[in-house]
Amino acid sequence: MLKPGIYEQVINHLIHDEIESQSAKIINKAKIEGEEASRMLASYVAETIEKYLEVLREKGAGISDLVSVLNRSLESMNLQKNGLKMDEFLIHELGEKLLSVTERISEADGTPENHAIVRPESSISRSSIFTGSLGEPSLYSELKREIRSCDSVDMLVSFIRWSGLRLIIDDLRDFTTRGGKLRVITTSYMGATDIKAVEEISRLPNTEIRISYDTQRTRLHAKTYIFKRENGFSTAYVGSSNLSNAAVSSGLEWNVKVTEKDMASTMQKVNATFETYWNSKDFEPYGPEDRSRFIRAIDAEKGRESGTAAPFLFEIHPYTYQMEILEKLEAERLVHNNYRNLVVAATGTGKTVISAFDYRKFRSEVKNGRHRLLFVAHREEILRQSIDCFRGILRDYNFGELMVGNFKPSSLEHLFVSIQSFNSQELFRQADPYYYDYIVIDEFHHAASASYQKLLEYYHPKVLMGLTATPERMDGRNILGYFGNRISAEIRLPEAIDRKLLSPFQYFVITDPVSLQELHWTRGGYDSSEIEKLYTDENGWGITRATLIIDSVMKYISDIRTVRGSWVLCLQSSCCLHGQAVQ
Numbered sequence: 001m002l003k004p005g006i007y008e009q010v011i012n013h014l015i016h017d018e019i020e021s022q023s024a025k026i027i028n029k030a031k032i033e034g035e036e037a038s039r040m041l042a043s044y045v046a047e048t049i050e051k052y053l054e055v056l057r058e059k060g061a062g063i064s065d066l067v068s069v070l071n072r073s074l075e076s077m078n079l080q081k082n083g084l085k086m087d088e089f090l091i092h093e094l095g096e097k098l099l100s101v102t103e104r105i106s107e108a109d110g111t112p113e114n115h116a117i118v119r120p121e122s123s124i125s126r127s128s129i130f131t132g133s134l135g136e137p138s139l140y141s142e143l144k145r146e147i148r149s150c151d152s153v154d155m156l157v158s159f160i161r162w163s164g165l166r167l168i169i170d171d172l173r174d175f176t177t178r179g180g181k182l183r184v185i186t187t188s189y190m191g192a193t194d195i196k197a198v199e200e201i202s203r204l205p206n207t208e209i210r211i212s213y214d215t216q217r218t219r220l221h222a223k224t225y226i227f228k229r230e231n232g233f234s235t236a237y238v239g240s241s242n243l244s245n246a247a248v249s250s251g252l253e254w255n256v257k258v259t260e261k262d263m264a265s266t267m268q269k270v271n272a273t274f275e276t277y278w279n280s281k282d283f284e285p286y287g288p289e290d291r292s293r294f295i296r297a298i299d300a301e302k303g304r305e306s307g308t309a310a311p312f313l314f315e316i317h318p319y320t321y322q323m324e325i326l327e328k329l330e331a332e333r334l335v336h337n338n339y340r341n342l343v344v345a346a347t348g349t350g351k352t353v354i355s356a357f358d359y360r361k362f363r364s365e366v367k368n369g370r371h372r373l374l375f376v377a378h379r380e381e382i383l384r385q386s387i388d389c390f391r392g393i394l395r396d397y398n399f400g401e402l403m404v405g406n407f408k409p410s411s412l413e414h415l416f417v418s419i420q421s422f423n424s425q426e427l428f429r430q431a432d433p434y435y436y437d438y439i440v441i442d443e444f445h446h447a448a449s450a451s452y453q454k455l456l457e458y459y460h461p462k463v464l465m466g467l468t469a470t471p472e473r474m475d476g477r478n479i480l481g482y483f484g485n486r487i488s489a490e491i492r493l494p495e496a497i498d499r500k501l502l503s504p505f506q507y508f509v510i511t512d513p514v515s516l517q518e519l520h521w522t523r524g525g526y527d528s529s530e531i532e533k534l535y536t537d538e539n540g541w542g543i544t545r546a547t548l549i550i551d552s553v554m555k556y557i558s559d560i561r562t563v564r565g566s567w568v569l570c571l572q573s574s575c576c577l578h579g580q581a582v583q
Contacts, residue, residue: 063095125261140248150227159192163245191301209285328489344490
């Protein structure tokens, strides 16, 4: 009897007949084709043969009988007709399994020829799961055996404790001394990794370590131990165990052991993902010279001060994705001779930081000159944040002056100015067109407006950098023309979310019960006073609309008490007060 549910089942005659009799049920089928055909059919046949052999064994059949049955099946497949050699596939009548092949070592070398072969207790051809249950081997004991019987080891763990590493360090030392290759990826996440553990691993021969210091974005949680064997019997442990004593010995951790023999595609994906991480700039090679940096990162994660230096003495490093943008900017200038650069970066990815690092590089490369900087934005708050950013990255807390609001600069050399002050103070009359070497215009999508034209037309800097998250204007005006119709470097919102630079978000659309069809449309918009009256109506749609909004919030939020920093956009303050009254 076929029970309701989803399936992924080869349809045999029994199932086919049952389907034909199920006229009262909706049956969904599909052709077996493409890459899945061989895998799915072979899996079905293997399952069927296993059941059949088990029936024969229960009836008293010995291994020779089972081998004979399988060989007859193989012979019936006419392998030779399809270019395959029969002898390569027929099972030998002795019914034996191969357990190991090792180089013969003579007695003269002090090692007997029949020396013991170390192998894991669990199968290396059938996948399994470790749950820390009584009666199954501990994870660390299996790791030790895997290390001693493989050709190379890859480890991907979010943190490494000395308490866990010391359980297998002797095996790793022996393995790498014999020529085995070890690669380790870890992080400074939560400050949990012990510096002693990293140092011990780094001292091993034939060993490489890569570390992610960017724990705000990377936050590696994966725990994987990969043991590669050139004979096709590679294995991997994927699960919850970091390399700590509790996690690999006595903790209630779950880890799946994947074998290349029965889960080849999964094993390939494990290896491919490791290689992707290994070659990612997010994970940086670790050497003796990186010890101090790693200690600082660990201390920062633990919330401890790593020294008594003032904040301006800290060396600030760009994130990996920011380095990629800086490298693209360098290529634009050196390869394409393009010094008018538009950087498109999603809000929150650090556009100002990128410009500050680029300016710092400009100062170091251009030896002759004053490196005069003009930074333009449309709001005082942005200018305040930007000057602080430049001061921190340049490690000069006297760098730059503001020209905005009540701020009057004593010098124009490194100026952070609002576009309003630029025009009202007629800054262009106070310096010649070639005065500024490096000009940054923030929120460059505003630059198509008339207020920016004098700035763009008058000055001729060595470098012009535009920063924006949204280069496409709603009015259709093109800002790319200022940059040779090209974007020098970009990281858009979808990519930033995919790379874990920004938090993913959800939005819920609700149907507005209030219709605006009867309102007057004047000068490209509705009459705001009419909308206000409609939205704040105490006896009609105003109450209905406000109640719907409140009910929708309660519907989609699990616990309103956990909401922090929420805000509501209203047409006017009266709409806001009306919403408060309804609540």
